[in-house]
Amino acid sequence: MLEVSNLGVCYGRHTALQGVSLHVEKGEISVMLGANGAGKSSLLKAVAGIVPAEPGTEIRMNGRAISGLDAHLIVEQGIALVPEGRGVFGELTVEENLALGAFAKRARGSEKSTLGLVHELFPRLAERKRQQVRTMSGGEQQMVAIGRALMSRPDILMLDEPSLGLSPLLSKDLFKSLKRIAVSGFGILLVEQNAKLSLKIADRGYLIENGAITGEDTADNLRHNPAVINAYLGGHRGNA
Amino acid sequence: MQIIVTGTLLGGTYALIALGLTLQYGAARIMNLANGETLVAAGFVAFWLFTALGVNPLLGMVLIAPMALALNWLIYAWLLRPLVRRAKNRGMLEVDSILATFGLLFLFQGLMLLGFGGGYFSYKFLAEPFLILGEPYGLNRVVAFVAAVIVASLLYLFLYHTRQGTAVRAVAVDPASARLVAIDVARTAAFAFALGGALTACGGILLSTFYTFNASMGVIFTMKALIIVIMGGVGDVRGATLAALILGITETAVASLIDPGLTLAANYALFVLVLLFRPQGILGRASA
Numbered sequence: 001m002l003e004v005s006n007l008g009v010c011y012g013r014h015t016a017l018q019g020v021s022l023h024v025e026k027g028e029i030s031v032m033l034g035a036n037g038a039g040k041s042s043l044l045k046a047v048a049g050i051v052p053a054e055p056g057t058e059i060r061m062n063g064r065a066i067s068g069l070d071a072h073l074i075v076e077q078g079i080a081l082v083p084e085g086r087g088v089f090g091e092l093t094v095e096e097n098l099a100l101g102a103f104a105k106r107a108r109g110s111e112k113s114t115l116g117l118v119h120e121l122f123p124r125l126a127e128r129k130r131q132q133v134r135t136m137s138g139g140e141q142q143m144v145a146i147g148r149a150l151m152s153r154p155d156i157l158m159l160d161e162p163s164l165g166l167s168p169l170l171s172k173d174l175f176k177s178l179k180r181i182a183v184s185g186f187g188i189l190l191v192e193q194n195a196k197l198s199l200k201i202a203d204r205g206y207l208i209e210n211g212a213i214t215g216e217d218t219a220d221n222l223r224h225n226p227a228v229i230n231a232y233l234g235g236h237r238g239n240a
Numbered sequence: 241m242q243i244i245v246t247g248t249l250l251g252g253t254y255a256l257i258a259l260g261l262t263l264q265y266g267a268a269r270i271m272n273l274a275n276g277e278t279l280v281a282a283g284f285v286a287f288w289l290f291t292a293l294g295v296n297p298l299l300g301m302v303l304i305a306p307m308a309l310a311l312n313w314l315i316y317a318w319l320l321r322p323l324v325r326r327a328k329n330r331g332m333l334e335v336d337s338i339l340a341t342f343g344l345l346f347l348f349q350g351l352m353l354l355g356f357g358g359g360y361f362s363y364k365f366l367a368e369p370f371l372i373l374g375e376p377y378g379l380n381r382v383v384a385f386v387a388a389v390i391v392a393s394l395l396y397l398f399l400y401h402t403r404q405g406t407a408v409r410a411v412a413v414d415p416a417s418a419r420l421v422a423i424d425v426a427r428t429a430a431f432a433f434a435l436g437g438a439l440t441a442c443g444g445i446l447l448s449t450f451y452t453f454n455a456s457m458g459v460i461f462t463m464k465a466l467i468i469v470i471m472g473g474v475g476d477v478r479g480a481t482l483a484a485l486i487l488g489i490t491e492t493a494v495a496s497l498i499d500p501g502l503t504l505a506a507n508y509a510l511f512v513l514v515l516l517f518r519p520q521g522i523l524g525r526a527s528a
Binding site: 048050070071072073075076080081083087088089090091092096099100101103104105107148149151152 | 413
């Protein structure tokens with residue numbers, strides 16, 4: 001569904017990504033593992049149209065070329081990003097944040113049913129409709145961010161370090177919710193530092209190092225891959 | 241009591257003018273120093289429509305507001321969008337837009353001086369007494385206040401109860417996130433700027449029904465609007481409305497109790513006090 005080939009991103013003279021190719025399908029979770037600064041965030045931002053991709057990049061969504069489109073038009077093509085730091089509208093209420101999520105034309109018709117789905121996933125958001133988002137806890141704000149992204153009825157949901165700053169318990173809940181989201185038919189592209197939890201829910205994974213993809217495999221195989229265990233799973237096979 | 245009523249009536253019109261500026265600054269990030277010129281120009285058009293064609297200024301509003309909307313949209317598209325494009329950050333856009341609209345101020349002022357000369361203008365519209373609690377007030381002022389309340393309520397309904405209005409607020413609080421929910425930030429900012437201009441024009445029309453004005457008076461109203469916006473907290477619609485009422489009452493109190501020549505001085509005294517004690521605005525919260 002989402003196909004990226006030969007993606008390059010440069011910030012001035014610094015090359016952040018080079019020759020990156022990947023694909024994400026409906027209903028499946030792909031996780032992107034890599035160290036800080038490996039280019040994971042740049043990858044998501046380039047797909048979302050927030051940072052420009054280098055010439056030669058090809059990004060296709062459902063067969064249509066989308067590289068070079070403005071960020072707001074990419075949402076209309078069915079790609080939603082939950083950015084690092086969440087990017088919620090803190091001054092606005094939960095209800096308003098979710099309503100804005102459905103601002104995309106593709107989402108307006110089904111707004112009510114999507115809202116039902118979001119409330120079912122995160123009942124807390126239904127209880128706190130009128131609360132200003134900035135007064136909520138980190139975990140609740142993350143729910144708002146994910147809920148808002150889902151409201152745009154994306155085919156692909158991209159998440160940048162969603163568990164950052166959350167307690168282990170909250171992270172577990174969050175990953176459970178992501179699994180349920182994938183089961184309801186959304187494709188998920190996940191960038192995570194928490195390799196253990198994310199490989200547990202993922203179908204496939206990519207390894208990214210110094211701005212290039214260095215490996216791709218099923219999540220099961222990655223969990224038992226000695227290099228992955230050493231680099232991301234604490235080095236003890238038993239922990240994986 | 242008379243002071244409070246007169247001040248509140250005046251504050252209603254001030255609120256419209258300030259709401260225009262706060263929309264332009266809050267959502268479009270343009271500190272529009274030529275805002276007062278939009279106001280005076282609208283006053284002139286209302287004057288001309290009334291004296292030459294006998295058009296009721298309230299009816300004139302229906303005509304002038306869309307014109308102001310279109311004109312401000314063009315100003316944004318031609319003059320300000322290049323600045324927005326090249327600005328690397330918000331601070332740079334602020335400095336550039338202040339300089340550009342400062343120039344625009346003199347251009348508009350010059351055009352109006354050319355067209356209408358430097359003399360003072362006023363026209364008689366509903367200049368008859370209206371009793372509130374047994375005291376007489378100008379009916380034109382009461383009507384202007386009621387019209388201001390209606391326009392401001394419409395704006396409030398739009399901003400808080402429609403999808404497009406919520407999008408304007410989203411762009412005001414976080415433009416980077418707004419594009420992630422498919423909002424066309426550039427278009428929304430242009431629209432907010434245009435809408436702000438239309439509101440200020442409405443304020444100008446209402447003001448012209450009871451106020452004597454001339455071509456070079458825009459600056460004073462830009463200043464008043466600025467004071468109100470900063471007092472109310474930048475981008476805060478409710479704060480601006482409250483600040484406008486406070487300013488209206490203070491002006492009236494100083495003018496009737498001390499000396500009419502001191503109203504501007506009172507404006508600034510109030511402004512300094514707010515900056516000293518509530519720099520985040522009267523309703524604003526301290527930034528973290």
